[in-house]
Amino acid sequence: MFSFTKEQKIFDISGVKIGGQPGLHPTVLFGGLFFKGEPDFDNAKKQIQKMLYLSYKTGNPGIPDFFIKKEEYIQKIINFIEKTLPKNYPFSIDIIEPDLKIKTLSYLYKKKLLSRTIYNSIHIGIKKEEFETLKKFTPTAAIIVAFNPKDKSPDGKIEVLENGANLIDNGLLNIVKNIGIKNVLIDTAAMAPGENSGASIAAIPVIKEEYGLPTGCAIHNVVEKSKWLNEFKKTKKVVDASSNVNISLFGGDFAIFGPIENADMVFPIIAWQDILISEYTQNYFGINPDENHPRRKLL
Amino acid sequence: MDLMNAYFKQKEVFWNNYIKSAVYDMINSGLDMISDGQTRDSFINIFTRKLKGCRVRGRTEIIGKVEYKGPIILEDQKFVKKILPKSKEVVGVLTGPYTLTKSCLDLFYNDEKNLAFDFAYALKQEAEELQKYVDLISIDEPFFSIKLPEYAKDIISVITKNLNPPTRLHVCGDVSNIVKDLLDMPVDVLSHEFKAKPNLFNVFKKYDITKNICLGCVCSDKLKIETVDEIVCHIKKGIEVFGDKITQLSPDCGLRMLPRDVAYQKLKNLVKAGAKLYGK
Numbered sequence: 001m002f003s004f005t006k007e008q009k010i011f012d013i014s015g016v017k018i019g020g021q022p023g024l025h026p027t028v029l030f031g032g033l034f035f036k037g038e039p040d041f042d043n044a045k046k047q048i049q050k051m052l053y054l055s056y057k058t059g060n061p062g063i064p065d066f067f068i069k070k071e072e073y074i075q076k077i078i079n080f081i082e083k084t085l086p087k088n089y090p091f092s093i094d095i096i097e098p099d100l101k102i103k104t105l106s107y108l109y110k111k112k113l114l115s116r117t118i119y120n121s122i123h124i125g126i127k128k129e130e131f132e133t134l135k136k137f138t139p140t141a142a143i144i145v146a147f148n149p150k151d152k153s154p155d156g157k158i159e160v161l162e163n164g165a166n167l168i169d170n171g172l173l174n175i176v177k178n179i180g181i182k183n184v185l186i187d188t189a190a191m192a193p194g195e196n197s198g199a200s201i202a203a204i205p206v207i208k209e210e211y212g213l214p215t216g217c218a219i220h221n222v223v224e225k226s227k228w229l230n231e232f233k234k235t236k237k238v239v240d241a242s243s244n245v246n247i248s249l250f251g252g253d254f255a256i257f258g259p260i261e262n263a264d265m266v267f268p269i270i271a272w273q274d275i276l277i278s279e280y281t282q283n284y285f286g287i288n289p290d291e292n293h294p295r296r297k298l299l
Numbered sequence: 300m301d302l303m304n305a306y307f308k309q310k311e312v313f314w315n316n317y318i319k320s321a322v323y324d325m326i327n328s329g330l331d332m333i334s335d336g337q338t339r340d341s342f343i344n345i346f347t348r349k350l351k352g353c354r355v356r357g358r359t360e361i362i363g364k365v366e367y368k369g370p371i372i373l374e375d376q377k378f379v380k381k382i383l384p385k386s387k388e389v390v391g392v393l394t395g396p397y398t399l400t401k402s403c404l405d406l407f408y409n410d411e412k413n414l415a416f417d418f419a420y421a422l423k424q425e426a427e428e429l430q431k432y433v434d435l436i437s438i439d440e441p442f443f444s445i446k447l448p449e450y451a452k453d454i455i456s457v458i459t460k461n462l463n464p465p466t467r468l469h470v471c472g473d474v475s476n477i478v479k480d481l482l483d484m485p486v487d488v489l490s491h492e493f494k495a496k497p498n499l500f501n502v503f504k505k506y507d508i509t510k511n512i513c514l515g516c517v518c519s520d521k522l523k524i525e526t527v528d529e530i531v532c533h534i535k536k537g538i539e540v541f542g543d544k545i546t547q548l549s550p551d552c553g554l555r556m557l558p559r560d561v562a563y564q565k566l567k568n569l570v571k572a573g574a575k576l577y578g579k
Contacts, residue, residue, distance in 0.1 A: 096304070125303035150344075189306065
């Protein structure tokens with residue numbers, strides 16, 4: 001448990017505070033929806049309500065992360081977001097295909113939802129069309145994935161943020177600056193076991209110390225790719241949920257924890273971890289936890 | 300986006316396709332000696348990324364003693380060897396110790412010479428591994444043309460001593476003031492930018508040429524594609540100075556700054572010009 005010498009930026013994304021010194025704000029938890037099969041809106045509504053309740057109980061903000069994999073889902077999912085989430089509540093959209101990203105941005109603009117949108121994500125695959133669309137329809141926040149196929153170490157992640165590692169003409173941070181996105185979150189790009197999986201955790205303090213930006217990752221991906229865990233089904237769920245403590249322990253600000261169904265395990269675990277960190281960082285560094293911190297809500 | 304798809308699907312990133320495209324361009328142009336194309340990274344970062352003591356930032360930072368920790372470009376050369384027709388040869392290209400030294404930000408040694416020697420010792424280990432798979436080891440030292448350190452020969456010697464394949468030293472830029480030193484380097488072949496710097500012919504003319512020459516024949520930073528006749532004329536000038544010491548024809552330097560189709564056409568014309576004068 002530690003404190004950064006670099007001044008830490010704190011963003012208010014449509015009411016959710018993220019970033020700062022360890023122990024100040026609760027870890028923000030992103031729960032994924034619609035990754036598998038057809039979108040099941042009834043179940044999604046239940047899961048979101050459950051996550052919002054857990055968030056209310058623990059103080060850890062829960063942000064639904066909507067995966068959009070087909071064009072036909074864009075309007076349906078965005079209309080669902082508009083109808084289901086509390087007024088002004090932030091959400092993230094998680095899209096791989098550049099064409100879908102462009103169409104989704106345009107629809108979010110039309111529905112006046114960009115001020116609540118966390119764009120997941122910007123990375124080395126960004127092309128001119130996506131860049132131009134983002135300039136035109138700018139979301140309030142974006143997650144940058146610091147994936148560097150040449151170098152998966154913390155240094156490689158810094159390199160891709162700084163100068164694009166010769167994979168693109170500009171560093172990802174500059175790209176986001178040129179777009180005009182104000183609230184930037186860094187995802188340290190968790191890799192499968194055997195691909196320097198630990199680097200996504202080790203990179204968190206490195207990146208926070210370098211840039212002071214809110215940082216986290218989807219460590220859940222590493223658990224998913226640990227095939228040997230399939231032999232231990234019950235334990236795998238525990239490992240999946242508890243893997244996220246690495247993020248807060250290493251000073252991170254957010255965890256993209258996998259399917260939203262895992263929320264009932266992830267929220268109490270992370271709340272517990274956040275309390276542990278806060279007790280120490282307040283005592284040693286004088287970091288007073290925010291009024292919504294689990295330490296204030298649960299103790 | 301291919302690379303990102305590999306990330307999203309959490310699959311291993313295969314760089315081989317990029318190497319393959321560079322290698323096939325070189326094969327199809329008709330070149331006899333093929334490199335891996337250095338597609339993987341900048342010619343500095345390819346090495347510093349895999350050496351101990353280096354931290355890759357905007358410029359690589361030296362934060363500890365530079366040491367070899369395992370193969371750097373070896374696997375790529377093995378891959379090139381595997382996909383090459385038997386009639387073609389592989390060139391293993393090492394970025395030289397002085398160029399690495401001058402390209403990095405030294406936060407540890409505060410002594411350029413010691414750093415250069417440690418790079419040289421590390422590159423020596425790589426060269427020893429490489430020699431089992433490549434037909435020529437080429438050392439790229441562009442910084443020699445800016446300043447030739449008094450220990451230049453020594454650091455090159457660290458690498459080339461007792462190596463089996465022939466060795467080449469490539470120094471681009473204006474080397475007219477250091478030709479005497481270059482001719483004394485412990486390598487078999489000297490490679491320079493004779494196309495962009497034709498005055499070099501006049502300088503080399505003054506010396507007894509004791510090394511084989513790799514003649515730079517097409518500009519590596521100009522879009523204009525040299526015609527076959529223009530290249531033939533250039534090679535003839537080279538023959539007047541070097542005679543049969545010319546053993547290799549090449550572009551002046553790497554062609555990474557040029558569009559792929561321009562680079563490819565330059566190579567094709569170079570090969571045609573070579574065939575006109577030397578036959579196939």
